[in-house]
Amino acid sequence: MRNEIDIQIRVPNQTRYLSLIGNIGENMAREICGPPCDRECLARNLNVVLTEAMANAIRHANSADPDKEIQICIHVTNDVLSIFVYDNGEGFDLNSVPCPSFDSDCLNESGRGIFIIRALMDSVVYRKANGGNVLEMKKTLK
Numbered sequence: 132m133r134n135e136i137d138i139q140i141r142v143p144n145q146t147r148y149l150s151l152i153g154n155i156g157e158n159m160a161r162e163i164c165g166p167p168c169d170r171e172c173l174a175r176n177l178n179v180v181l182t183e184a185m186a187n188a189i190r191h192a193n194s195a196d197p198d199k200e201i202q203i204c205i206h207v208t209n210d211v212l213s214i215f216v217y218d219n220g221e222g223f224d225l226n227s228v229p230c231p232s233f234d235s236d237c238l239n240e241s242g243r244g245i246f247i248i249r250a251l252m253d254s255v256v257y258r259k260a261n262g263g264n265v266l267e268m269k270k271t272l273k
Contacts, residue, residue, distance in 0.1 A: 135208050136205070138204065144201055153178035153182040155181075180268060187245070187266075188201050188218040193218055201218060211269060214268045223257070253269055255269075
């Protein structure tokens with residue numbers, strides 16, 4: 132029996148769709164993963180990861196341009212969940228994003244989204260793809 136899921140979503144480059152995309156990931160996780168406690172943890176994590184990745188693409192890559200769009204692809208096999216978030220920006224070096232400061236006196240939030248994504252996923256890569264860029268995130272399901 133083949134247990135693969137492929138979801139492809141295109142949404143306007145607008146923050147009002149963040150919750151929709153996060154909820155899609157959350158609901159999908161509840162259907163694919165093992166024991167209930169694992170499903171709930173993965174569901175919450177996917178909501179956060181998808182929301183952060185999409186927010187970064189909207190604000191930074193696509194410069195909040197409402198005429199652009201974001202493509203999200205989610206692929207699940209028996210043991211790997213892959214998420215791809217495509218943007219049309221200039222791109223950046225993922226490894227040059229500094230760890231955020233969690234000092235209460237510091238209001239700079241730069242890098243927090245990437246930090247969170249890296250903490251919740253097993254691998255995170257940002258590269259050129261399809262005339263733009265893609266943030267590729269993977270999580271092993273066991």
